[in-house]
Amino acid sequence: MKVSAIITLKKDVLDPQGKVIHQALDGMGFSSVNEVRQGKYFEIDVKENDPKKAKEIVENMCSKLLANLVIEDYKIIETQ
Amino acid sequence: MKSSVITFPGSNCDRDMDVALKKFGFKNNMVWHDDNELPKSDLVVLPGGFSYGDYLRCGSMASKSRIMQSVINFANSGGLVMGICNGFQILVETGLVPGVLLRNRYLEFICKNVFVKLHNKENIYFKHLDKDVLKFHIAHNEGNYFCTKDQLKEIEDNNQIAVYYCDDKGQIEDQFNPNGSIKNIAGIFNKKKNVLGMMPHPERMIDQSLSGEDGSLFFKNLINNIK
Structure with a gap:
């Protein structure tokens, strides 16, 4: 049986990678983004x-x- | 005095540490991560590097490798365990010292000399050292020390902070914090102060013609304290 899990940083932990991705998205014209948080996915x-x-x-x-x-x-x- | 340096796949400061320990009088053993038993040791060192290619989280795979159960038992029975750089990351993953090491705040690999200030000398690692500020080297991508508020309070209450990033005069300010660590923390102890984890590399400062001698002071003092 396949089980999927997502690991995310807790809310109060700074996610510098998420921030940079957010900035990049902004630069590409995706101006509607509030926040990006990066995580890991396991199958x-x-x-x-x-x-x-x-x-x-x-x-x-x-x-x-x-x-x-x-x-x-x-x-x-x-x-x- | 006997020491053991654990080599994990991807360790790359293990031989530097071997050279440093031998230079100041330790009889050092190199121990492979897949061994079961730790040789009789007065000091165990988890060296810097990129154990297991930093897969999953830095130090996480190494913290589960076979030798680590012996290292954890050794530490829990009061043995001296020092983790430098990736070794510090491995220590936090075992839970022997609190907190975690996140990516550096500006997402860049940092390789430079830094000054660190000793927080206190009531421990076997720093007791009797003449200097309060030492010049060491850092080379890491994940050295941004982080812990929860409750953990920080506990660490401070128990006097577990070992060294802070500072300037050459020992001023601890954010501008001298290379990686964003909470409170400029560069290294911490466990509660009993027999386990030390720190990002800076003392083993890279053992030769005046190459870099500096503050690592020499540290190792000379350490072996005298252990004797």
């Missing part, structure tokens, strides 16, 4: 067919390795 194929269990496994991975909880939040966005 993990787990040997587990129960969606609840698969989600739990990936949550555990997120808290132990994929995200650094001092600065990042994670969200499981999809299981299929």
Whole structure:
């Protein structure tokens, strides 16, 4: 079963890359942007067919390795 | 005095550290990241470099490598562990020292000499050092020290700040902060002060003809303190 997770910087953590991307978008004429935050996306194929269990496994991975909880939040966005 | 330098795939300051430790009297062992056991050591050093190609987050993969469980046990039993640059990034990923290292605030790799001010000398690393301001070298892309407000309060209450970025007179101001670190923090200790993580490289300042001697002062003092 495939599980997807998104890791994003917490709100109060400065995201300089997001800021630069925002500036670039502005420069290209996308003037309607309020803010850009950059994150990471993981697609993990787990040997587990129960969606609840698969989600739990990936949550555990997120808290132990994929995200650094001092600065990042994670969200499981999809299981299929 | 025995020391161990851990080599991870992508470490590139491990041999510099080996040279520095031997120059000032340590019997140094190079230890491979995939080993299980740490040789008997008075000091363990996690060197600078780009362990595991900085995949995921700098230091994150190395912090899970096989030898690190022995290093963590060694640190938790009071052993001296020093992480320099990428070694500092590995230390924060293990949780041995609090906080994280973000990308430098202007998104550029910084390679230059800096001055650092010792916060206090009540620890085995800096005790008896004559100087308060040392000239070291930095070379990093992710050295922007960050921690939560609660962590910062705890770090300050426990006197865990090791060194600050400053000017040659020891003034700690934002204009002397190369990478955006909170409060100009360049290095911190764990609570017991047996674990030190810092971005600047003392091992690059051990020869007057190449760079400077402030690293020599640091290592000479360190081995005397450990004896």
